[in-house]
Amino acid sequence: MRSNREWTIFQRKQADDCLVGVVYPAAYAVGMSNLGFQWVLRQLDITPGFFGERFFHTPGAAAPRSLEGRRRPGDCHLLAFSVSFETDYLAVLQFLAAAGLPLQSAQRDRRHPLVVAGGAALQVNPEPLALFVDLVVVGEAEAAWAELLAVYRDTADRQELLVRLAGRPGFYVPSWWEIRYGDDGAIVQQERTADAPAGAEPVVRLPVLTADDLAALEPPFTNLLSTGTEFARTLLVEVARGCPTGCRYCWAGYRYRPVRPFAESRILAIADAARGHTDKIGLVSTAVGQYPDLARLMADLHRRGFHLGLSSMRLADLTPELLRILAEGGEDTLTLAPETGADSMRARLNKPFTNEQLLDGCRTARAAGIRRVRLYFMAGLPGEEPADADAAAALAEAAGRALTGRTGDGRLPVTVSLSPFVPKPNTPFQYAAMPPLPELRATLRRYAAAFRRRGIDAQIGSAREAHLQWRLATGSRVTGQQLVAVAEGTADPADLIAEHSAVAARPFVATPGRRPPWAMTTWGLSENHILEEWRRFRSGDLTPPCPSLAGCTRCGICGSTDPSPDAPPSRPDDPESTR
Numbered sequence: 001m002r003s004n005r006e007w008t009i010f011q012r013k014q015a016d017d018c019l020v021g022v023v024y025p026a027a028y029a030v031g032m033s034n035l036g037f038q039w040v041l042r043q044l045d046i047t048p049g050f051f052g053e054r055f056f057h058t059p060g061a062a063a064p065r066s067l068e069g070r071r072r073p074g075d076c077h078l079l080a081f082s083v084s085f086e087t088d089y090l091a092v093l094q095f096l097a098a099a100g101l102p103l104q105s106a107q108r109d110r111r112h113p114l115v116v117a118g119g120a121a122l123q124v125n126p127e128p129l130a131l132f133v134d135l136v137v138v139g140e141a142e143a144a145w146a147e148l149l150a151v152y153r154d155t156a157d158r159q160e161l162l163v164r165l166a167g168r169p170g171f172y173v174p175s176w177w178e179i180r181y182g183d184d185g186a187i188v189q190q191e192r193t194a195d196a197p198a199g200a201e202p203v204v205r206l207p208v209l210t211a212d213d214l215a216a217l218e219p220p221f222t223n224l225l226s227t228g229t230e231f232a233r234t235l236l237v238e239v240a241r242g243c244p245t246g247c248r249y250c251w252a253g254y255r256y257r258p259v260r261p262f263a264e265s266r267i268l269a270i271a272d273a274a275r276g277h278t279d280k281i282g283l284v285s286t287a288v289g290q291y292p293d294l295a296r297l298m299a300d301l302h303r304r305g306f307h308l309g310l311s312s313m314r315l316a317d318l319t320p321e322l323l324r325i326l327a328e329g330g331e332d333t334l335t336l337a338p339e340t341g342a343d344s345m346r347a348r349l350n351k352p353f354t355n356e357q358l359l360d361g362c363r364t365a366r367a368a369g370i371r372r373v374r375l376y377f378m379a380g381l382p383g384e385e386p387a388d389a390d391a392a393a394a395l396a397e398a399a400g401r402a403l404t405g406r407t408g409d410g411r412l413p414v415t416v417s418l419s420p421f422v423p424k425p426n427t428p429f430q431y432a433a434m435p436p437l438p439e440l441r442a443t444l445r446r447y448a449a450a451f452r453r454r455g456i457d458a459q460i461g462s463a464r465e466a467h468l469q470w471r472l473a474t475g476s477r478v479t480g481q482q483l484v485a486v487a488e489g490t491a492d493p494a495d496l497i498a499e500h501s502a503v504a505a506r507p508f509v510a511t512p513g514r515r516p517p518w519a520m521t522t523w524g525l526s527e528n529h530i531l532e533e534w535r536r537f538r539s540g541d542l543t544p545p546c547p548s549l550a551g552c553t554r555c556g557i558c559g560s561t562d563p564s565p566d567a568p569p570s571r572p573d574d575p576e577s578t579r
């Protein structure tokens with residue numbers, strides 16, 4: 001780790017009153033590419049009274065020390081965990097254990113750092129970590145983080161701090177709630193503990209920033225560039241948040257809508273500051289193509305001498321002009337996510353383009369000078385047919401031919417990433433189960449064989465890791481207790497998904513009207529909307545894109561249809577398993 005070379009765009013602060021350990025519970029290479037992790041460090045650099053030092057953790061690592069000052073976690077006033085993936089939950093516990101800190105928040109007191117956690121995985125479901133963290137900062141962190149630091153500056157007393165944040169959007173204190181689960185794993189009772197102040201809300205509302213809020217903020221970016229990351233000397237900048245499409249499998253699509261861009265002047269200011277360090281820039285967003293006048297922004301960056309890369313372009317946003325600017329900026333690969341080779345399944349996922357439209361996109365890319373294509377597929381979707389494996393391989397082959405114009409033999413410039421599908425909370429697929437592990441493995445083998453037959457390079461995801469991710473993503477505080485056994489070394493990580501293991505993490509498949517374990521937090525997405533989308537998945541009906549319009553109440557996030565989380569939703573139809 002120490003041999004990695006780093007460059008800093010804006011100078012970092014070396015010391016101040018309050019030391020915050022910023023913890024990424026995975027390897028350095030992963031953490032340093034994470035915009036949320038880098039954003040927290042940047043906020044500490046620009047907030048008087050605080051400074052941050054980095055910790056990373058991989059399983060089996062020795063007692064953690066900070067990268068900057070070789071300090072112990074226990075030396076910090078505050079530990080801020082950035083938890084991006086469900087599979088990092090276990091590493092959070094392992095980090096606390098390796099640091100010699102009590103695992104459970106109830107066992108820690110004023111002698112220990114305050115343990116705060118945020119990050120993408122906790123937006124989905126913070127409950128598996130509920131017993132171990134003092135405070136969860138949920139929702140878009142820009143809304144809550146400054147408030148947390150301001151209150152911390154006023155009072156270092158942990159109980160007073162938590163009480164002052166009670167009822168504020170985005171702050172969840174799990175220890176204030178005692179939860180009882182039914183036999184099916186649903187929440188059947190939730191009671192305040194004696195410590196909980198009157199202002200503590202039974203369900204925490206996660207903040208959703210307005211377009212004006214976002215436009216006024218500095219976008220998250222990689223202030224620290226490092227040779228130890230996949231992106232090495234590429235400056236990553238988040239240019240917009242949200243995607244209008246409403247793909248039914250995508251939790252981020254539901255979580256970050258409506259689409260809101262960062263100001264172009266702020267993006268260019270970061271690029272200008274970085275120009276002495278790098279000439280590569282990656283524009284990041286849930287849907288980069290939704291950035292208003294993206295072509296102008298790209299042209300501006302190109303004029304400043306940057307080579308450009310874009311994350312996750314929607315096919316509908318690919319214009320010949322964008323492709324030309326990308327190719328001129330040095331990009332030679334078109335990345336698309338058809339998810340499936342079957343048009344009918346893609347429509348059921350609410351991803352409204354056909355195979356033929358994707359092939360047209362490849363031909364346009366060829367004309368612009370793009371030479372390679374990378375395709376993302378999923379396997380194990382509810383209702384998937386065995387023939388879908390060959391349909392995916394056939395589409396990959398056709399995409400390669402459309403991109404090259406070749407009809408004969410020879411290896412095509414196509415690479416495929418195939419991921420096992422994982423149903424996530426707060427998406428329509430929360431009502432669906434994953435296929436059993438042996439069945440999922442057989443499905444992945446079928447896909448691998450289909451790609452091999454057509455000479456397509458395919459990276460195939462792990463069925464085991466996908467199952468673990470599902471169990472943790474839909475887990476509860478009971479799941480958290482099972483993680484303790486693994487963190488303390490009395491159980492093996494493999495036991496978490498072993499069928500007859502005492503610590504097997506049990507997945508939760510939602511039922512309308514029952515409160516799932518993740519119902520302790522909400523950002524206003526209405527359960528009626530999710531149920532309607534589940535019905536539409538089964539009927540194959542498309543839902544039009546999020547209109548990003550003031551006054552819209554369709555999904556509950558912007559409008560007034562915020563459901564009372566305790567009230568069972570009215571039922572349009574009974575969801576039924578498609579398996």
Ligand code: SF4
Nearest residue numbers: 546548549552555558
């Ligand atoms: S309420 Fe309407 S505008 Fe707001 S996120 Fe939902 S669909 Fe989009």
